[in-house]
Amino acid sequence: MPEEVRINPEKLTVFTARVMEKLGAPREDAELTAKILVAADLRGVESHGVAHLKMFYVRRIKLGIINLKPQSKLSSRFPTTASMDGDQGLGFVIGHHAMAEAIKRAEQYGSGFVAVRNSTHFGAGAYYAMMALKHDMIGISMTDSIPGVVAPGSRVPTVGTNPISVAIPAGKKPPFVLDMATSVVAGGKIEIAIRKGTSIPEGWVVDGDGKPVTDPTKRTRGSGGMLPLGGTPQLGAYKGFGLGVWVDIMTSILSGAVAPLLVQVKPGTEGNAGDHFFGAMRVDGFIPLEQFKNNMDNFIEAYEKVPTLPGFGTIRLPGGPEADLEAERRKNGIPLHPAVITALKELGTELGIEYNL
């Protein structure tokens, strides 16, 4: 396997922003998009970073699925709740503004929520939830996605991998950051297996007869699909399915969109599921902030002392390992796969941007 190259995160951000600007995004939006993509790479979520820039976002901009000059509209009847129409704008930009709106309302009232319709793919959900952290708030984000997951006992995909992200501040310890697909695995893990030519474990994907698929290239569109978290009914698949449906309701139905299950995708086009839900809650709306942060630190430290089985290291809470990785990558650079480097170079050539990473 060819070796990965370490890339300076600042330079990567500048380059990515230039790509977006050359494609027609306003400078501020281009810089925001670049920042969010590189943030995913810094935290080790390569499936949602710059590897997606060319084949996913640039392609969809060219196809006209993404509107680079959206006129988003906010509608609200109560101080802490609102819905937003994203006008098919870049998910990063729409998501950032919607979460900022939720935070603004939480500043004043303790909590704030915005449901968004007509947006597009917003990358990794953790970014938006984590926007709450520097305001000493708890952040939450959800997004729907194109159906790829089957209900327990079903033959066809009806719900997306629909991730839930929650960010909660701590004191000296890294924040708690849960960012999970509600399927057994995120779609990116299957893409990686296809790219590497490896098999996938039983329990990730089934075919149209409900039989396990271990060759990831044997997935067929429209029949069978990924399994909801829990896997089988006996081991709790109804729960993963229920969580995925919850996300569909909070993102699509609550924002006034059509649920992905009901969207009729025109033959020859690709679907879009770009409905989100964002929320923020002030920690000091419940108890004093210092008490909360101290107790979070004590809680995280108590987990570090819990005995583990041979082969398992210290128990970390979600967000801990990602924070360590980010510190390391800020220092030593982000490792990019040669195929990703090639795609970035091609974008540079095509758009007349010097590749200097």
Added chain:
Amino acid sequence: MPEEVRINPEKLTVFTARVMEKLGAPREDAELTAKILVAADLRGVESHGVAHLKMFYVRRIKLGIINLKPQSKLSSRFPTTASMDGDQGLGFVIGHHAMAEAIKRAEQYGSGFVAVRNSTHFGAGAYYAMMALKHDMIGISMTDSIPGVVAPGSRVPTVGTNPISVAIPAGKKPPFVLDMATSVVAGGKIEIAIRKGTSIPEGWVVDGDGKPVTDPTKRTRGSGGMLPLGGTPQLGAYKGFGLGVWVDIMTSILSGAVAPLLVQVKPGTEGNAGDHFFGAMRVDGFIPLEQFKNNMDNFIEAYEKVPTLPGFGTIRLPGGPEADLEAERRKNGIPLHPAVITALKELGTELGIEYNL
């Protein structure tokens, strides 16, 4: 196996309320407790209904773990967020008041949240989330519980089964009601297997070496435990664990309590984990109510048309089957196991209440 007897739900509620009143609960609190317990039985959640009355609640009242005359205190600095000290009151009563407070705040501001410390076991979480439905709100409830679930790769239980409940109104269709432990199965399913003398599937419980336990009587306190939703790390156990920890934070740390992992249980006493989190959001804070309800109905109906595998019936969303069961049981009575009938009769004799069910 002895046959179950069908019991009239109204009579069962009156009897249960009398038991609580005889034990010293104020009439209003006794009636509320009875209503919530019977509501669980009506929805088929027998593990959280009157079967628990004698051996769990009455016993804990006698042990002094539950305070029947609590002075709960609410503390709030922002319009939509508050914390409550439950003064070791009955979880049903404290939970009901805290959720009512969240709803009251949501009426005015769009959303409302209350984190509760120093309460006790509140029964089935769905009840509180469902309180939001008649106000056309989305309801959420969470509770911590005594650690019985191991982190991925750990030898000892550190987190409870920590359920998450979400209730969302529909139009003509039954509401969406998700009520799920964040472990593979709720503790009640293991209790049922012990009672029936049956084995449990691999993947529910592990011993202190991380090996699967299929004889439910072979569980040992303090070593090994139940598995988080997902089961193994490869199939997403980090997600179930992350959800369970999220619930611990929202219920215990956010309310100002000590997290169950850090509670030192005195030898010879039983632990109590009675911290909750409640929330409510106005649907019409986001989009018009009728639009939402129509789209919920369309969504639920679309699922009813999804093709299923042989042996599986129509796909129902969470809350649908429970609503059907409640209608049937309101008509035909609640089936109670003879052992539960015996326990109720014993309570009647002990407390001087006529058993007339």
